Amino acid sequence: MTATNKPDGDLARLHERLAHDAETRALIDVAYRTIDSPVGPLLVAASRHGLVRVAYQSEGFDGVLQTMADRISPRVLHAPARLDGAARELDEYFSGRRTSFDLPLDFALTRGFRAEVQRLLPTIAYGDTASYAELARAAGRPRAFRAVGSACATNPLPVVVPCHRVLRADGTLGGYVGGVEAKRTLLDLEASS
Structure with missing residues (x-):
C-alpha cells in the first residue's frame, strides 16, 4: 500500500483479478465499493438480488460491512464492477440528469x-x-x-x-x-x- 492507502499497481491488478475470479465463480455474496458524491463518500453494496446498502461515511463503513457480513453473508468483497450501474445512476442523480432509480433493490436488511x-x-x-x-x-x-x-x-x-x-x-x-x-x-x- 502507498501512503494514500490505495494498493500499488501490482497489488491493485492482483486484487482486481481475484475479485473478477470470485465474481465469475459466484463466490461473492455481497460486493461493495465507495463513490464520491456531493454529500460525501458513499459505500454502495449489492447482493446477487440487487442493491442492498447505501451508507454514509458517518455511519462507519467498517461497521456497515460487518453488519452485512453478520446479517447477509460473510462473503463480502470489494468488487466494484458489480456496482457500476449503481455508481452510474447515482452520478446521474447527483448531476441532475436522473429523477428516479431503475436499480433492482434487495431489502434483506429490513423487515x-x-x-x-x-x-x-x-x-x-x-x-x-x-x-x-x-x-x-x-x-x-x-x-x-x-x-x-x-x-x-x-x-x-x-x-x-x-x-x-x-x-x-x-x-x-x-x-x-x-x-x-x-x-x-x-x-x-x-x-x-
Whole structure:
C-alpha cells in the first residue's frame, strides 16, 4: 500500500483479478465499493438480488460491512464492477440528469413495518416531500408516524430509497442518517432541477 492507502499497481491488478475470479465463480455474496458524491463518500453494496446498502461515511463503513457480513453473508468483497450501474445512476442523480432509480433493490436488511414504509418511499415524487404522518396514513397506520420516523432512520438504502423527502408535519427537516446538511443538500438538488 502507498501512503494514500490505495494498493500499488501490482497489488491493485492482483486484487482486481481475484475479485473478477470470485465474481465469475459466484463466490461473492455481497460486493461493495465507495463513490464520491456531493454529500460525501458513499459505500454502495449489492447482493446477487440487487442493491442492498447505501451508507454514509458517518455511519462507519467498517461497521456497515460487518453488519452485512453478520446479517447477509460473510462473503463480502470489494468488487466494484458489480456496482457500476449503481455508481452510474447515482452520478446521474447527483448531476441532475436522473429523477428516479431503475436499480433492482434487495431489502434483506429490513423487515416488518419498516420494510413496508421503505417500499413506499419511492412513491414520493422527485422534488416533492411528505410528512411522517402522511406516510403513516399511506401505510394504513395513521397513528404510526413515530414508527415511520424509525423506518426512515433505519433505511438501508438512503438516497436511492428517498427517506430524505420525509419531513416533520411543520415542514422542518427532522433527522437524517447522513445528517441534516446532507438532507438539505439532497432536497436543494431536487428543488433546483
